[in-house]
Amino acid sequence: MIKGVINRFRQGLRKTREGFVGRMRDMFGGRVRLDEDTLDQIEELLISADMGVQSAVAITRNIETRLKEEGGEATLESVLEVIGKDVRRILTTAEPKFKPVSWNPEDDGGKKKKKKAQREPILAESAPPVTGLRVIFVVGVNGTGKTTSIAKLAHMLQQQGKKVMLAAGDTFRAAAVQQLQIWAERIDVPCIAQGQNADPAAVVFDALNAAAARGCDVLIVDTAGRLHTKANLMDELGKVARVIRKRTGRDPETLLVVDANTGQNGLSQARVFAETIPVQGLILTKLDGTAKGGIVVAIAESLGLPVEYVGMGEKVDDFAVFDPDQFTAALFADWAAGDEGDDTGS
Incomplete structure (x- = not known):
């Protein structure tokens, strides 16, 4: 199991590894002269992998500080070792x-002008509480792979012996409900849905009732993938979250989906969401299709948000719990041999 996950990380990070470690090898060979020009090149390589300016500057300075005693030169191995240790430190701390x-809104200072109360499903007040149900609220903009990630996460939880249900809370985008229903049928999980433009809070209320009645362990809620203004984002998602809180006694676990291909744009999206709603962690998608897998480092350094899961392919099994040690090992795998042909091993 662990070997399989490591191999998936290695395969998924191939483009990032070739773009960064491969270029380091091509530029410097076995020895690296630590002059200002070379350090600038290393810093540029780190930035090109989307590790972020702050991380790139700090790592480059550490290379200079830690390896200067080698007389102005260092081996490529020692440079990559410093980078690897710094990447792992950033991800784990x-x-x-x-x-x-x-x-x-009243919890955030209590001084905001109270808006006219919105009508929420009336049964939320009188229905019996739902206990022991883990509710995962999945948010993000359109095109990030949100719906596919929900299916992959549901499949992973199924493999762990959990009974999972989906709620089609994205009633805004055309065909969003049908897309989630198709995935639900493929992985054999129930999906609670209403028609397009239905009230998402009502959909989730029905899903909570159904999940409780069927003895489900986990309910995963899809949400509309529009890029909201901050006020609208809080209002729309908050209405659904309050229904969940009333029924379960606690807030949902909120995961934000970010497309690794979008690089710094994805980082900006994550910042807007994290400043607006309670985000507990990230799902980073399409890691296999980008040379900018360093966005994981930039997110950790700039936002401090943990990456919980990563998507690394089109298949439902191309999904894994994010592990900083495995990520770091995969990012620098096989650098010395210059041969990555075994990345697809089982």
Whole structure:
């Protein structure tokens, strides 16, 4: 199992590895002269892998500090070792950089002008509480692979013996409900849905009831993938989150989906969401199709948000729990041999 996950990481990070480690090897061969020009080139390579300017500068300075005693030269191995250790440190010590936000506007200081109360499903007040149900709220903009990630996550949880249900809460985008239903049929999980333009809070209310009645362990909720203004984002998603809180007694676990191919744009999207709603972690998609897998490092360094899961292919099994050690090992795999032909091993 562990070997399989490592191989998937290695295969998924091939483009990033070739773009960064491969270029390091091509540029410097076996020895690296640590003059200002070379350090600038290393910094540019780190930035080109989308590790972020802050991380790139810090790592480059560490290379200079730690390896200077080697007389102005270092081996490529020693340089990559420093980079690898710094990448792992950033990923394992990241802490949220934002003031915690709540689904209840009154919780964020209590001084905001209270809006006219919105009508939410009336049965939310009187229905019996749903206990023991893990509710995962999946958010993100259109085109990030949100729906596919929901299916992959549901399949992974199934493989762990969990009974999973989906809720088609994206009632805004045309065909979004049908897309989720098709995935649900493929992986053999129930999907609670209403028609297009239905109230997402009502859909989720029905799904909570169904999940409780069928003894489900996990309910995964899809949401509309529009790029909202901050106020509209909180209002629309907050209405659904409050229904979940009323029925379960706690807030949903909110995961933000980010497309690795979008690089710094994805980082900007993550920042807007994290400043607006309570995001617990990220799902990073399409990691196999980008040379900019370093966005994982930039997100950890700039936002302090943990990457919980990564998608690395089109198949339903091309999905894994994110592990900083495995990620770092895969990013620098086989650099010395110059031969990555075994990345597809089982």
